[in-house]
Amino acid sequence: MAAREVIGKGMRWNIGNGKKVNIWTDKWIPNPDSFEIVSPRPPDTTNELVASLINPDIGGWDITTMKRIFLPHDIEAILSIPISPCLPKDTQIWTWTQNGHFTVRSAYYVARKWLMEGNHKADRGCASNSRKSRELWRSIWGMQCQNRVKQWRACKNILPTNYNLKISKVAIEDKCELCGISESSGHVQWDCKLAVDVWKETRLKLPRFQNPQRDFIDVVWRLRDARSELDWDCFATTAWCLRRNRNSVKFEGRCKEAKAIAREVNVDGAIFKELNSCGIGIVIRNDKGQIMGAMSKMLDQPLDALEVEANAVEEGVLLAKDLGLRYIIIEGDALMVMAALSGHTSPPSSIQHIIAGAQLWALSFSAWKSTHVRRNCNQAAHLMARNAKSLFECIIWVEDTPYY
Structure with missing residues (x-):
């Protein structure tokens, strides 16, 4: 991967007044997956710059406007960006260090991360299709269950799994508490032995895949291809229960059986x-x-x-x-x-x-x-x-x- 491409992957805008940043094409969302807006652009919107999302009278985000334009996930991400009432100029930062300054070590991490994900995405084809990606997110937010159950964090790969914590240098080990295999989002909610037993007990009758799925989004993509009529509300609820059980094991030392009472x-x-x-x-x-x-x-x-x-x-x-x-x-x-x-x-x-x-x-x-x-x-x-x-x-x- 060329040095310029690595830098482009790791840079994003730090919002001040939003006058330099395009909502739909620039990288400015604090989301390590892409730093870009996921929501489809409404055909009738005139909002082009991030400045149109900021209320200068209060020096903060215009929540009413955002609710009209974005999906809940994007709104949550935007609201996590603090706005100074003095509305300074927008600046570009290197997102992979705490102070926003470029380092060779962090650049190596970025290059390695995107090379690995590039090879991984080659096997799933349709995930790179922007139209299908928007359809996926519309179906996720359209489910009739609580937002925290809808698996958007798992699909964005921002769950604090041991795998992600090790990559971020927060944890030393990435092993699953139940089976000792690397604990990624795909492992916790799909490939772990307990997860396999739980999915067998549901009425969904889901297919099993030959190879382990590191990221949960890969499971979703493959199931969408294989089972277009799947009960996604039931699927999301079951996956959320698996994650809850993982947290009980890690923080309380308690594990439920695949069949609870x-x-x-x-x-x-x-x-x-x-x-x-x-x-x-x-x-x-x-x-x-x-x-x-x-x-x-x-x-x-x-x-x-x-x-x-x-x-x-x-x-x-x-x-x-x-x-x-x-x-x-x-x-x-x-x-x-x-x-x-x-x-x-x-x-x-x-x-x-x-x-x-x-x-x-x-x-x-x-x-x-x-x-x-x-x-x-x-x-x-x-x-x-x-x-x-x-x-x-x-x-x-x-x-x-x-x-x-």
Whole structure:
């Protein structure tokens, strides 16, 4: 790699007033992957210079304008750039040293890094296609789950894995705490033995690749090519759980099995007659009563009470399965639905297929049972179902407590 190209790879703009820096073509984002904006350029935007994103009256970023133009990931990266109220001139810095000054040692690191990634990208072809890259990021931010679950950090390769920490001279060893192999983003969420076991337990039925995948983005690209109809929300949630487990191992010394244990899967439904639609609520707790997952989902269908309660049961079973649970107790306040699910009575014709589907999915658990509970014992799921009234489609929480 020529010296000029190495310098070009390592330089970026340090924003002062933004008058010298083009939003769409210059390197100015503090992101070691490319230093460039990922968001597709809106066809109607007139914003060309970074200066148009700065409010000179407050000496800071114009957040309203940025929300209209950029994806959440880019907004977060931009807001991490401090702006001086005096708005000095823009300057170029060498991004691979703390003080922004060029050193031969850091230049060697840059050359080595990009040579390795260049060879690696040659095997994945379509990743270099800018149109497909934008489509990928649109699909990531379009998923119906929390931003932190959407895997954008893993896809940008900015997770603090042991591999990345060793490259950055923060850590000495890059070995995985579980298997001793180099712990990259691809290893943690795909190739580690525990990850392999977890993916086998999901309903996604994903293909395995012959060679290990160092970067998680490579896994995503290959799966997009192989499985265009993949449930990406489920995929992202499972990958996020794997990363959470990695953090538990590293910082707390605790590792979950590939199949965790749950105590209760509470389900409920709600009808919104004025909207001609209904909502589903699910709350999953572990054997200690702690929330493992929750869902609030809008169904744009005029279902009756029996049908929406049956749908809630099937969605609850699927969510528990996606979380990799092994033993579950399904609890709901619709007596007829719960009796049909347990096999005590035949389900009405309107919900026969739904109940049969739930029973089929439930076969994947080592053990399960259903039980009827009173409404006052099912309040959490009821609140989640009522909350769906304000949603466009669905929100899923994983190991987190909903804010309402």
